[in-house]
Amino acid sequence: MxxxxxxxxxxxxxxxxxxxxxxxxxxxxxxxxxxxxxxxxxxxxxxxxxxxxxxxxxxxxxxxxxxxxxxxxxxxxxxxxxxxxxxxxxxxxxxxxxxxxxxxxxxxxxxxxxSMDIIRWGLGSTAVRIIEEYIYSRPQRNRISYFIELMEMLNPNSKPKNWFELLPGKWRLIYCTGRHVGLTLRQPPARVLIGNVSLTVSKLSKQSRDLSFTSSVDFTVMTGQDWPHDKTGVDGQLQVNSPFKLMSGKRLYLKGEKNTTSGRFSFGESTDMDSLAPKLLAGRWRKAMPFKEFPSSLRVAKLASGENVDITMTFDDGEKGRGNVVQARDALREVRIQLPPEMFDLSRIVCGTFVDARHLVLRGVNGSALLFARSCLDQ
Structure with missing residues (x-):
């Protein structure tokens, strides 16, 4: 220069x-x-x-x-x-x-x-702003899913080498399109308040495309039968570590619910072409689409999990005995209920559909999307 x-x-x-x-x-x-x-x-x-x-x-x-x-x-x-x-x-x-x-x-x-970069930026920013409102009604959830689908269509980094460069780092989970617990009248055995949920990706080798995924969940177990105003209690952390291999893949869109498509992998109903095409190719975003007709497949980064999985849980209550074990077991069960299953069982993550400097979208085996934001704190 x-x-x-x-x-x-x-x-x-x-x-x-x-x-x-x-x-x-x-x-x-x-x-x-x-x-x-x-x-x-x-x-x-x-x-x-x-x-x-x-x-x-x-x-x-x-x-x-x-x-x-x-x-x-x-x-x-x-x-x-x-x-x-x-x-x-x-x-x-x-x-x-x-x-x-x-x-x-x-x-x-x-x-x-x-420009296309500003359009991608606007999609990610708008999705995050909707999520920050914490009012997940059905129209709002549909709109978030719509924006995530648009982000996947406009993914600028579809090649595995781009994923291998951008994926490593710490990502904070901000939304999941899967099942939500929401407001409920159930009485859980442990009152658990979920804190930060993050996914840390690190390279195992510079030559190969082997990665290490570490899911970290911070939570607080509050004592008593009711939810206290003072949200202090026993702190705990759950960590799940699993190796992954990054490969090239395709996300297949099925035309019709009963059709079967051969390929590397597909997601079934969540990628039904007949239901997605009218939504994504209409409205104010149709001019941003790089294609006029809905594609039959999109390039993604396929993630194959390894067999070695390490699960670690720390529970700082300062007490010893059987009561401590029972309380930790109830807390673990409640954490699994509130979290997306992909954050506990990392093998359920099958591919990545969008990545840039700010956001990451991963898809689970059931088709649900996990939206992450890159975190630059405590790295």
């Missing part, structure tokens, strides 16, 4: 810092700003900045997180512009002309044609 382009890249990065301080008032705090700079100095992808800032900023600040609301508008366009200005490599940073044409600065009144 020549000196002129390096200087332009440096100026755009400085502009990104100025934009961040103007929009996010909390960055005026020297302590928070030092964490912000440390996040970038460590080489983390700026596209994960929202996930990092949500856990770093004080939600009860006097500014009321107005900056977060501004950046979340227009399908998260503000976060896209900020990450483009703060890109690690100078060659990846947005130019001044492209920044002036960005949807965040132009707004909805100026008609511009967004």
């Amino acid at each position: 020549d000196r002129r382009r390096m200087m332009i890249g440096f100026d755009m990065r400085c502009l990104g810092f100025m934009m961040a301080k103007m929009v996010l008032r909390e960055l005026m705090d020297p302590l928070i700003f030092s964490k912000f700079k440390t996040f970038l100095v460590k080489g983390h992808d700026p596209s994960c900045l929202r996930e990092f800032m949500l856990q770093t900023l004080n939600r009860s600040s006097s500014s009321g997180n107005v900056g977060l609301q501004m950046l979340d508008r227009n399908w998260g366009a503000g976060w896209n512009l900020l990450s483009s200005l703060l890109a690690t490599k100078p060659s990846k940073r947005m130019s001044c002309l492209d920044a002036l044409r960005h949807p965040f600065l132009c707004g909805p009144r100026w008609r511009i044609t967004p």
Whole structure:
């Protein structure tokens, strides 16, 4: 890269810092700003900045997180512009002309044609914002599934080598399209409050495509028969480790429920072409589809689990005896009820359908989708 382009890249990065301080008032705090700079100095992808800032900023600040609301508008366009200005490599940073044409600065009144990257960004940001509302009614769940299907259709990294580069890291589970417990009147033997649920992927070898998946679940067991206002109790953690092999595969879409399609693997009813095609190829997103007709298959990353599975559970109640074992058993049973089965039995994960710097979508053997967000904390 020549000196002129390096200087332009440096100026755009400085502009990104100025934009961040103007929009996010909390960055005026020297302590928070030092964490912000440390996040970038460590080489983390700026596209994960929202996930990092949500856990770093004080939600009860006097500014009321107005900056977060501004950046979340227009399908998260503000976060896209900020990450483009703060890109690690100078060659990846947005130019001044492209920044002036960005949807965040132009707004909805100026008609511009967004790029495919901005469309993908908007899909992921909108799905996350819907999930954060925590009101999972039937129309809302259908809409989230619709956005996940669109993300899979527009997956920019379908080759196994791209998956092998982007998949390693720590991913936080934010949603599952499978069965949800929801509000219930049942009386569980143990009152368990689920904390962070994450999936850590690490490479076993640089030459081969062998990976290690570690599912980690933090939970708290509250004492007493009723749900107390004080959500403190006995902390515990469940970890499941399993090796995986990354291969190339296809996700087959069945035309009709009774038809059978030969191939590497398929998912049955969850990938029925007759029900998906009218939804995905209609509406405001039909122009973003790279094809006019619904495809019979899509390239995915097939994940084959190994035989060696390690399960570890820690339970810190400070007591010994049979009561401790019974309490741990009841807690484990309740954790399995509240979690997607794929997070406990990793062999049920069969393929990955979407991955980028921010989000990951994995499919289970029953067709349910697990949506993850990349976590840059405690790595």
